[in-house]
Amino acid sequence: MPSIRLKLETEGGMDDNSELLSARGLRKTYGDRVAVHEVSLALRPGEVLGLLGPNGAGKSTTVGMICGLTVPDAGSVTMADGVSLASDEAGYKRRIGLVPQDIALYEDLPARMNVELFGALYGMAPDVLKRRTDEVLALVGLSDRAKDKPATFSGGMKRRLNIACALVHDPEVILLDEPTAGVDPQSRNAIFDNLEALKAAGKALIYTTHYMEEAERLADRITIIDHGRVVASGTQAQLFALLPAAQTLQVDLGGEPDDALLAGLPGVTRSGQRLEVRVADVARDAGALMAALAQRGLQVRGIATARVTLEDVFLQLTGRALRD
């Protein structure tokens, strides 16, 4: 079968005017090690930007520089209206909420007081702080545990309380550094529900993860980072379009075919009654394949396409698996 590029929907480039926050040329070295080289990224209002990369890629260092905890060696981060750490540190930080990778809670203070302490750091008025504390505890599903101490919470509940603390001052941009690390699948789903609610409320999120499934589920756009460098950035469709044109069709036959019958069919490997067929364009080539199989008297019971994933994109761009 002739090879043609896998066709996928693509979008135009980023319109600079639509950026809520933009990081340009961020760089950070620790001794001889360059943790982050020239990282640039942009966040639009109301979107989830996934920062995807393996352990040690430089995600936390990048997030640290965006929220002002880590001082960059070079580069800058600016909000759409020009406010930056350099121009107005306190004003900038009020607009950012950080959910750190390591849970930061006072284990022996009630959940509610943990949230209020974070709010007090931003000088929130008592009545506003009370209302916001109620709201964020409700958002993360912990209203009924407000009086309990985190010391008595599960790992997933602590993660959710950590998120509530980052939200109490109602930031425009929320940075989440691997917020599902070490939580069970049920708690992970609860956290995703919280994040989807935030997105629906119009918040912009930067979400770091080394789980491509999480980036695929949550992110509107994804920046892939490896060894401190951005290796690709775009919507999932744009990233998938970076893959060489090929997809796999899985064809289930009525019985085990004679291999001689499959001779002359390109890209076919057989395992029992199942054929794996590499094609360049599913929409175009599936029909020709079905016709060729019918011509050989082979009955088809079912046909499916194997889905491409961000793991395939990472492998294509770096030559390595995300979780090496």
Ligand SMILES: Nc1ncnc2c1ncn2[C@@H]1O[C@H](COP(=O)(O)OP(=O)(O)OP(=O)(O)O)[C@@H](O)[C@H]1O
């Ligand atoms: N404070 C530090 N001192 C020295 N090296 C550091 C420091 N912080 C990070 N690094 C190094 O910088 C590189 C990037 O680390 P970073 O934590 O940003 O990666 P990451 O993508 O967030 O990884 P992970 O998913 O494991 O958290 C790593 O090589 C790490 O060892």
